Amino acid sequence: MNEARKATVNRLKRIEGQVRGLAQMVEDDRYCIDILHQVQAVKSALAKVESAVLKDHAAHCVADAIRSGDPAEQQVKFGELVELFEKVKR
Numbered sequence: 001m002n003e004a005r006k007a008t009v010n011r012l013k014r015i016e017g018q019v020r021g022l023a024q025m026v027e028d029d030r031y032c033i034d035i036l037h038q039v040q041a042v043k044s045a046l047a048k049v050e051s052a053v054l055k056d057h058a059a060h061c062v063a064d065a066i067r068s069g070d071p072a073e074q075q076v077k078f079g080e081l082v083e084l085f086e087k088v089k090r
Helices: 003-027 032-068 071-089
Strands: none
16 A cells, blocks of 8 residues: 555544544533534535545556556546535535
C-alpha cells in the first residue's frame, strides 16, 4: 500500500473513533452545541478524505485512461467524474 493510501486509511480510522465518540456524547446526553461541533469536525475530516481520494483518482485512474489513448476508457473515467459532481450538487 502506498503512503497516500496509508494516510487515507489512518484518517478514516480516526474518523471512525470520532464517530464512536459522537455516539457516546449522545448517550451521555452531552450539550447539543458540543455534539454539533464534533459533527462538523467529522464532516470536515470526511471532506479531506474525499479530496484525497479524488486527487488519487485523477492522478492515477484518469491519467492512465488518458495515457492509454483509448477514447472509450477516457469517456468512462470522465463520465464517472461528471456523475460524481452531479451527485454533489443535489
